[in-house]
Amino acid sequence: MKKACLIVMIIITGFILASCGGEDTGDKIVIDFWHMSPVGSTSFSGMKSIITDFNESQDEYFVRGTGFSFWDYWDKINVAIASRTAPDIGLSTIDDVEARAVSGALYNISELIEADTSDNNIDLSEFRQSQLDFATYQGDLYAMPFSATTRVLYYNLDMFTEEGLTEADVPTTWEELKTIAKKFDTLDGNELTRLGFDPTYGNATYHGWLWQKGLDFFDDNKLPTLNTQAHIDVLNWIINFNSEYTRNQLTAFGEANNLLGTNPFASQRVAMIVEVDGLYQIIKDAGATFNYGVAPIPIPEGGTRVNWGSGFSIEMYDNGKDETVQRDGAYEFYKYLLSKDIQKRLAEVNGWIMSHITAMEEYVAGNEILEKLLAEVDYAVDKVYIPYAPSWHGNDWQPYYQEALSGTMTAEQALAAARANYLQKKQNYDDTN
């Protein structure tokens, strides 16, 4: 018995020691790269092979990739940047590149592009100007767009056919949206079992609807607006979209959706929904069998075709240690990640829309839904960065939005209260900066 225990112990110790070995990097320069494909995720092996291919293509640098799940990633990267232990290359959000550029945490990409004389340098014409603008601070690029997100209207084609409608009937205006949505509403006794559309479901946001009307939360001086009749009207349009049902009916329907744990569109409980391009992948992964299509989000009379697009930026972190060799090595891998072929592979691995224009055009060719999703990226606008309220659309706005939607405040009251909160935040921010 004792002997058996001893043998097991020796084997276990052997395993532990063996796993401590790590990769043999020789005397190569090690580049750290943080991504969002952790061990066990579906994209892990794809990401790993992209990194391995780079390591095998040359013998000067060794890229060490570390994957974190999306939910853990932000805390890790923010703490790393703050403590000056950031990786050489990492992903972040493109709409707040400015904040990191101001504080000197990022390398100036424009300078690196200019200094590079190789023939595989980054071709800026392959990236959308709208995205590059977000990565620009005082005229220079401090990051590059890595991926793009877009929001579209998904519609259930089977339900359309059921109602005798065709793709020609897919709504393009707010008015049509309401008329057509009502055809799909289904009641079982007193209980709602299906809704045509709800402007708060999926990834539809108040600021998204505002933009279509040419309105926004903030003016050009980053001061909160929100106090015009037009703002109130849009919020009331959202609140009253399904007002023929009682609040209890709508809440029960929404809760039943949550209970299922899947997207209400994927579970065929709504006929139409505003969602991000990622829903395509979710429906695909869920093995859904219904027919559906995507279209631009309907716009109001005289409105603008626009959708809230966000995206990841890819950044090179300057930890203030003045390491030129390290920086140049990181830039080699940076160029590799932004090259056409790799962007195509990344699209395949992650199911993301990548930022490289030609790569994506080639990738989506022949797939009608992906083609339409990509087309909407050209109409995508990212939210503006407000230094005094970085989470203006989230923490700061959501409580007031919920009050308006649940009827504890009128649209007018909710907007006034939200605006007062922004103004107070601004005052306090100015006071301490």
Next chain:
Amino acid sequence: MTKTISIKKLKKQENLIGYLFASPWLLGLIVLGAFPILASFYISFTNYDMISAPKFIGLANYRILFTNDALFWKSLGNTFYHVIIAIPLGIIVGVCLALLLNNKIKGMSIYRTLFYLPNVVSIVAMALLWLWLFQPSFGIINEILAPIYKLFNMEPLRWHQAVETSKITLIIMGLWSAGGSMVIYLAQMQDIPYSLYESAEMDGANWIKKTIYITLPLMTPSIFFNFIMGLIGGFQVFTIAYIMTSGGPSRSTYYYAYYMFDKMIADQAMGMASAMAWILLVIVLIFTMVALRLNKYVVYLGEEA
């Protein structure tokens, strides 16, 4: 000859060895405990976005919090509400449980384990579980209460989703882990000499009288201990609100620690968040000191000589 001075020397030497043995812990205390505390005190006087260097701004963070921040007062009020109700309720439930379990019936250790079990569960798992139990439309609690709703002809309660009931719902949920303090009460209860009960019985005291005049007075030290611990923990309430309600509805469960968290993570205002942490520390200190002063009036520590 050397022996005469060696006592002093030996003492010194022993002290040194003592410190040496304690050094891993001392080092940990200084590096991981004292340093962050002092650093946060300094940061509370600065404007610090966690990326660029902190900029000293004096008392501005404190002034703003007290004079021009509506959410500061709102979250502080919510926290006081929680503390004032949750702590007495927790003590009452804990003591009642201990009284119930202080019996000599079969399988008592199983009951004790069962009541203690919720303390072993991660608070996140617990919050997610109760989220389903309290779910207004499908949750089991409203399902059980359905006949009562019908009897009084009232709308089913919306628990954590309604402004009026959200705070109380979270407090009720917290009572689930009252078994933790129950164990401490029970330990002290079993320390009470049986002779006291015996003599009371001779004088004809019944169970209620024995509880009021013997058990409870002799338990005041452990009640007091749990009161202080509850006070400190109560002011830091955060996790259940973060998971179950996101601070809503209408910010009714937006507690002080939650606002502090948002100041740091969402607003990237570490200086302001540090100031909030120090204000909270002072509040907790004041309450604890008042409680300690009251100590000698309410806590029974044996007959004075």
